Amino acid sequence: MRKTLLYSALILLSALFIAPFYWTFMTAVKSSAELYQFPPVFWPSEWHWENFAAAWNKQPFGTYLTNSLIVVVLSTIGQLISSSLVAYGFARFRFPGRDPLFILLLATMMIPWDVKMIPLYMEFNLLGWINTLKPLIVPAYFADAFFVFLLRQYIMTVPMEIDEAARMDGANAFDIYWRIHLPLMMPALVLVGTFHFMNAWNDYLGPLIFLNDQSKYTLTLGLSMFKGLHEVDVTSIAAITVILCLPPLALFFVAQRYIMDGAVGSSVKG
Amino acid sequence: MDMTYAGAEPKVARRKRSAIARYAAPYLFISPWILGFLFFTLGPLVFSLTMSFYDWPVVGERTFVGLENYRSMLFEDPQFWESLWITVKFAAIYVPFNIVMSFLLALMLHHITFASGFFRTAFYLPSVISGVALVTIWSWIYSREYGLLNFMLSFVGIDGPNWLGDPNLAIVAIIIASLWGLGGTMLILLTGLKAIPKELYEAATVSGVPGWAQMVFITLPMLGPMLLFTFITSIISAFQQLTIALLLTKGGPLGSTYFFAMYIYDNAFKYFDMGYAAAGSWVMFIIVLLLSLGVMRWSAAWVYYEGEVRENDGDRNA
Numbered sequence: 001m002r003k004t005l006l007y008s009a010l011i012l013l014s015a016l017f018i019a020p021f022y023w024t025f026m027t028a029v030k031s032s033a034e035l036y037q038f039p040p041v042f043w044p045s046e047w048h049w050e051n052f053a054a055a056w057n058k059q060p061f062g063t064y065l066t067n068s069l070i071v072v073v074l075s076t077i078g079q080l081i082s083s084s085l086v087a088y089g090f091a092r093f094r095f096p097g098r099d100p101l102f103i104l105l106l107a108t109m110m111i112p113w114d115v116k117m118i119p120l121y122m123e124f125n126l127l128g129w130i131n132t133l134k135p136l137i138v139p140a141y142f143a144d145a146f147f148v149f150l151l152r153q154y155i156m157t158v159p160m161e162i163d164e165a166a167r168m169d170g171a172n173a174f175d176i177y178w179r180i181h182l183p184l185m186m187p188a189l190v191l192v193g194t195f196h197f198m199n200a201w202n203d204y205l206g207p208l209i210f211l212n213d214q215s216k217y218t219l220t221l222g223l224s225m226f227k228g229l230h231e232v233d234v235t236s237i238a239a240i241t242v243i244l245c246l247p248p249l250a251l252f253f254v255a256q257r258y259i260m261d262g263a264v265g266s267s268v269k270g
Numbered sequence: 271m272d273m274t275y276a277g278a279e280p281k282v283a284r285r286k287r288s289a290i291a292r293y294a295a296p297y298l299f300i301s302p303w304i305l306g307f308l309f310f311t312l313g314p315l316v317f318s319l320t321m322s323f324y325d326w327p328v329v330g331e332r333t334f335v336g337l338e339n340y341r342s343m344l345f346e347d348p349q350f351w352e353s354l355w356i357t358v359k360f361a362a363i364y365v366p367f368n369i370v371m372s373f374l375l376a377l378m379l380h381h382i383t384f385a386s387g388f389f390r391t392a393f394y395l396p397s398v399i400s401g402v403a404l405v406t407i408w409s410w411i412y413s414r415e416y417g418l419l420n421f422m423l424s425f426v427g428i429d430g431p432n433w434l435g436d437p438n439l440a441i442v443a444i445i446i447a448s449l450w451g452l453g454g455t456m457l458i459l460l461t462g463l464k465a466i467p468k469e470l471y472e473a474a475t476v477s478g479v480p481g482w483a484q485m486v487f488i489t490l491p492m493l494g495p496m497l498l499f500t501f502i503t504s505i506i507s508a509f510q511q512l513t514i515a516l517l518l519t520k521g522g523p524l525g526s527t528y529f530f531a532m533y534i535y536d537n538a539f540k541y542f543d544m545g546y547a548a549a550g551s552w553v554m555f556i557i558v559l560l561l562s563l564g565v566m567r568w569s570a571a572w573v574y575y576e577g578e579v580r581e582n583d584g585d586r587n588a
Contacts, residue, residue, distance in 0.1 A: 007382070010382070014392035095293075109506055119315075187464075198397065
């Protein structure tokens with residue numbers, strides 16, 4: 001009885017979250033005649049699957065995809081390594097300046113992006129990085145405050161006794177990071193990797209500012225190009241949106257099992 | 271306490287080296303962030319702070335004006351106060367709703383096993399969609415005549431309002447659209463819930479502790495660090511709200527959704543007054559910083575860290 005109630009509520013609520021996505025998908029496969037019909041067409045009379053290929057071929061989306069993949073893969077690797085190292089440093093050591101530095105780290109999250117944007121552009125310009133993918137990749141190797149905070153909170157739920165036992169066995173600080181905390185925080189790392197993947201994959205402002213040539217564009221820039229000056233190509237926007245959602249969605253579906261059902265609870269008992 | 275095996279090197283030298291290593295180790299671990307902070311944060315920050323003391327047009331003469339940008343913003347620019355008030359209103363509604371709804375959804379998902387992957391993915395779905403597409407979808411939903419929302423409302427006999435055209439409703443529309451992206455917050459809380467040892471609940475149930483008390487005395491305290499994290503990040507994202515408002519309502523109607531971030535954005539890219547915009551972004555930074563520090567201080571009363579390094583731990587962590 002209680003389970004039935006719970007599932008009914010979940011189905012109802014999830015419908016609210018899925019409906020707009022359903023609507024986008026249907027818009028992508030509708031004929032142009034049914035696009036603006038009222039009352040809205042919820043189930044198209046004919047399915048135009050060719051809309052996907054047509055939208056993909058309107059711009060060099062193959063090139064965009066390659067660029068997006070380079071950015072996403074390289075920056076995710078950097079983010080995982082750097083953020084976990086820094087989080088471990090803050091969670092497990094006492095050193096002069098730790099607390100002020102950590103407050104500084106938190107403070108960097110509160111800096112409106114607008115503040116840094118213009119100076120950053122000038123800095124990357126000086127380095128000759130404008131119109132390359134570097135501004136979208138390299139900063140990820142220097143840890144992100146949001147992820148450091150998340151991982152630090154996670155490490156702090158692990159009892160200190162585990163570290164001490166390892167130290168008694170002769171492990172040094174890096175061993176403890178590498179052999180104990182890295183495996184223990186795997187679920188949180190998958191969470192960080194997934195979040196970063198989505199951010200990098202969906203990033204719009206970064207590519208918009210740092211890239212000029214169409215040959216360097218990422219997928220989101222290509223998508224925004226459909227919002228032309230004169231008309232908005234609704235079918236192509238919807239079709240590319242659907243395609244763009246699939247990789248992060250697939251990744252999330254695989255990752256969420258690992259994040260949630262991983263060995264979190266059992267190893268943290270202490 | 272140093273139990274490393276004795277090697278060939280003399281004892282004194284070894285002890286000295288390990289002392290240096292012990293002192294340097296934490297700094298080595300956090301060095302990626304320190305370097306990144308210097309090059310990608312502090313540098314740009316100092317630069318923008320400098321800009322805020324100048325009359326700095328994109329092209330043409332730059333003149334040092336001291337605190338003039340700040341003075342005229344605080345005392346002569348009604349748009350500053352209006353946009354700040356709209357942002358505060360937005361944050362005051364968005365932040366609690368975001369956390370409470372995420373928490374309730376996470377609790378529900380925590381208690382199911384069948385199809386849990388499907389439901390997690392469903393609630394996270396909107397967070398997967400890029401901003402450009404997201405706004406296109408919401409403008410279809412809110413459209414007065416062709417919109418999905420008003421079409422639904424017509425079934426229950428409600429003549430749907432002009433969501434994005436009514437000054438009182440437009441901000442509600444933006445709050446709803448923003449809350450739609452709560453998947454990330456929900457996920458963080460769900461991860462936290464899964465990390466609470468089951469034994470605590472088992473022991474409590476055996477001792478006859480009722481469900482509500484388990485919630486108050488086990489779940490909420492154990493989730494403390496994660497709740498604090500989502501609290502602060504929600505405040506930050508509420509104050510930086512820009513993309514949705516910029517693309518969905520462009521600040522209107524009648525300036526009712528003219529957020530503070532948009533005020534900064536307009537000064538920079540519409541009026542090309544970089545110095546004034548930089549001053550505005552510094553005001554926002556300081557407000558958010560103070561709010562977050564306040565929350566952190568307040569949280570000391572209700573957040574409990576199991577592995578916390580406390581004062582009486584001595585140097586065992588060094």
